[in-house]
Amino acid sequence: MSLDEPLVTQAWVCKGKGEELVFEDITLPPLKASEVQLDIQYCGLCHTDIHMKDNDWGISNYPVVLGHEGIGVITELGDAVKNLKKGDTVGITWIRDSCSSCGFCMQGRENLCAEGYQGTYLGSNAACWGKVPYNETGGCFSKIMRIEERFAIKLPSGLAPEVACPLICGGGTVFEAVVDYIESGTRVGIASIGGLGTAAIKFAKLFGGHVTALSRSDSKRQKCLDVGANEFYACLGNPDAMKELSGKFDLIIDTSPANADIGPYMDMLKFNGTYCRVGIPLANDMAFTFSYIPLIFTQKKIAGSIVTGTTRMKRMLQLAADEHKIFEDDPEEWKTEIVSFDQVNEVMGKLQEGKNDKSYRYLLKW
Numbered sequence: 278m279s280l281d282e283p284l285v286t287q288a289w290v291c292k293g294k295g296e297e298l299v300f301e302d303i304t305l306p307p308l309k310a311s312e313v314q315l316d317i318q319y320c321g322l323c324h325t326d327i328h329m330k331d332n333d334w335g336i337s338n339y340p341v342v343l344g345h346e347g348i349g350v351i352t353e354l355g356d357a358v359k360n361l362k363k364g365d366t367v368g369i370t371w372i373r374d375s376c377s378s379c380g381f382c383m384q385g386r387e388n389l390c391a392e393g394y395q396g397t398y399l400g401s402n403a404a405c406w407g408k409v410p411y412n413e414t415g416g417c418f419s420k421i422m423r424i425e426e427r428f429a430i431k432l433p434s435g436l437a438p439e440v441a442c443p444l445i446c447g448g449g450t451v452f453e454a455v456v457d458y459i460e461s462g463t464r465v466g467i468a469s470i471g472g473l474g475t476a477a478i479k480f481a482k483l484f485g486g487h488v489t490a491l492s493r494s495d496s497k498r499q500k501c502l503d504v505g506a507n508e509f510y511a512c513l514g515n516p517d518a519m520k521e522l523s524g525k526f527d528l529i530i531d532t533s534p535a536n537a538d539i540g541p542y543m544d545m546l547k548f549n550g551t552y553c554r555v556g557i558p559l560a561n562d563m564a565f566t567f568s569y570i571p572l573i574f575t576q577k578k579i580a581g582s583i584v585t586g587t588t589r590m591k592r593m594l595q596l597a598a599d600e601h602k603i604f605e606d607d608p609e610e611w612k613t614e615i616v617s618f619d620q621v622n623e624v625m626g627k628l629q630e631g632k633n634d635k636s637y638r639y640l641l642k643w
């Protein structure tokens with residue numbers, strides 16, 4: 278096999294909006310000097326993959342090979358690769374490339390690349406985050422990937438794939454906000470407790486935060502306390518219950534993908550507090566409003582956060598490896614479930630319909 282030629286491999290491909298994935302041959306472009314080639318072993322199923330399959334955010338191109346929580350073993354190296362070797366186990370994230378020369382990229386914060394990072398499987402409909410032809414690359418639902426060395430993150434030893442894969446996307450998403458806003462003693466509310474919320478509780482605690490889990494019902498109370506939350510309130514969606522928490526938090530990280538009135542969340546913040554949104558609503562329900570007077574006079578902040586760059590990704594994965602018991606010891610029904618890749622359409626349906634009662638996450642295995 279010549280590395281400077283296109284490579285035919287197999288992948289699960291979404292050929293149109295809302296369509297089930299089909300298993301078929303795809304052709305990868307020649308391996309660049311700065312790229313590595315890897316055999317994908319596992320890939321986490323993220324709800325973002327479903328949103329992109331269904332074009333919920335209006336940024337999808339088709340056909341598309343989804344998957345951005347991948348783990349694989351390097352089999353080939355481009356001539357300019359310096360820091361990785363054949364046999365290394367690496368993680369593949371939401372980002373496959375960036376300009377590498379702006380201030381943020383030089384810090385390893387490629388998620389803030391001045392030119393817009395290149396999403397792992399994003400195409401032209403994603404504006405500056407989809408600059409290369411989407412069908413030349415694709416994501417981790419492929420048996421083989423070729424990707425820039427910088428974005429193949431070598432995994433710490435001892436980090437199990439069922440722990441690492443969900444952290445590579447969802448964990449990085451909340452870790453970015455945790456690093457930006459939390460220090461010892463920060464009073465933080467984590468709103469909406471799914472996969473993102475669970476990871477946020479754990480990281481916020483590791484950074485010294487006083488963590489309160491916020492949910493709609495009491496059903497997750499004990500599990501949230503078991504994974505590290507100091508307090509729990511079943512208040513979301515109930516304006517009166519939320520009002521009782523007025524001025525309680527320095528920070529709220531909202532992981533919900535559903536749009537909601539931002540006012541009750543802002544009321545729960547202390548003066549100079551921050552509401553940080555990481556969950557993305559549907560394209561037809563993106564807008565929110567808030568009055569300038571309370572924003573200005575209380576100096577509260579409304580922020581967004583999305584994924585993380587290579588520097589913080591490596592830091593997060595090492596932290597998870599060092600504190601592996603925290604990330605492995607979830608309640609049984611919250612543990613990641615490993616399934617074969619040929620079940621991808623079935624588990625996508627379960628996740629979309631909320632029928633994955635035994636797990637927040639599925640891990641697909643080749």
